[in-house]
Amino acid sequence: MEKFNTSAWEWLAGMRRRDRREAVPPPEMTPEEARQLLRVQFLAGRAIRGTIARGYNIERAWRRVTGRRRRKARVWWAAAAAVIIAGLFLSIPRESDDKPAAIAPGSAKAELLLSSGEVISLAGHGEDRRWQARGVIIDNDTVAGRLRYESADANNGDASRFHELRVPRGGEYRLDLPDGTRVWLNSLSSARFPERFGEVSRDVYLRGEAYFEVAPDARLPFRVHFGEQVITVAGTRFNVSAYDDDDVWRATLVEGAIRLSGNGQEIDMAPSEQYALDRRAGVGRLERVDATLYISWVEGRFYFRAYAFEELVRKLERWYDFQMIYLDDSVKSKRFTGFVDKHAPIERALSLLEMTTNIAFQITDKTITARSLK
């Protein structure tokens, strides 16, 4: 056999890795060598994986296949195109009469409302922007989905002028504040903040959900306002979920210390603690949780722990931008625990739910119907 190109093998095998960070320059190899090595990797991969098998729930799979076809295949295919480049062969594709990709995962998008009332769209056309307001530089990176405020001088900007970053349904965005604090805003959420932080505190007004990594500054406490609540911190990492249409609001501390005040109460929280406020009952509860799970949405996953189905669906609705219709009210209160990969098509989440519950779904354009199987 010809010489085995050791470094080419290593490099080619490494290409498939998901965690491959930066591009390593390829070693020298001929196209023929590359082809041969890739071929062995492909066939050997099949040979090794072919030795493992698992049991399948064939009845369930059959129900899914037959359920799918009733959904009017066109809609289903359009949605599935997010992961699969549909392979049509030996058949002629039908004329498409529906709109493509009815329900799709969200993406980085937001709009910025300036104190002047001007609204700037921050995503969509991939145009980066950088501008100034009274010495504060505002830099938008559409690829990263990040808006950054920079200020060489703490006196730049006007503390009484507020900007608001608004993330729509199906969006998410990151905001870097001039003090170095980083904020990840989830779908259907907004943060209001001054052009420059004041002399006494750093205040941000939140609606919806955000994860904060607050830059330490002992002199200027950082405060997050949501509803009647205020969280005061020095420098720390935490998540706040406070959607108007959610019954339960949650503040989860990852690291450091925060003080939660509201309704005449003050609660000091320690790392890995979560304060869950039931807004209907008006009672709050402090408990220990695995805090990293509650910030998993920043890294592309939704985590649910004993979530009521209805609550879980609201999270998915915000990100995938659809509306759920319940044919049985009994479905709403079912509890669910698990992960959903945010960037997978909605079908993935639905099939996960179908497999672990007796709920069946049907997709029609931007609407999903849920019913309970008897």
Added chain:
Amino acid sequence: MKDQYRNDSEGEERRRFETLFKTHYAPLCNYVQAILGDFDEAEDVVQELFAHLWDDRKERTIVSSEKSYLYASARYRALNVLKHKAVMQRNNPLLVDFIESVQQEGYSEEEERAVEEISRVIGELPPRCREIFTKSCLEGKSYKEIADEAGISINTVKYHVKQAYKAIHAVLQPPITPLLLLLSAKSRF
């Protein structure tokens, strides 16, 4: 499928389709999983394939046997998933090109035999060599990572990978005898 189902009633047609599905579902999922390395994705691919088959049953004429049609379709779809992943990960275009070329070659008994043969060869490798080769080939780990994990030198890792490669390469090259062909064709599925 058209010819077979032409005169059937809807119920009869559905029953036949259900039998086809239930006969081939699990082996097809295993087959696709070997390409994708993920059981859930494999099930998705196979379910989509059947859903598509059912929807388009009136417009489809199958020229080859049902079984080889199913495997060819499943292979094509699985490679689409791989290709899309390679594109999304902004990998080297080499990988995308390679997947496309494999896709164009289509399903063949020869390829299935080659996989069988490689499986046998890998099974016969010394356990240490097999383990190191798997980490390199399947997980794409660097020689250094493997060396650190196993507490051996990088050169030892390279040696094992090369030994495994040589053994596999050897069975890919020579023409396969008709007897072997018959045996592996029988043992498949």
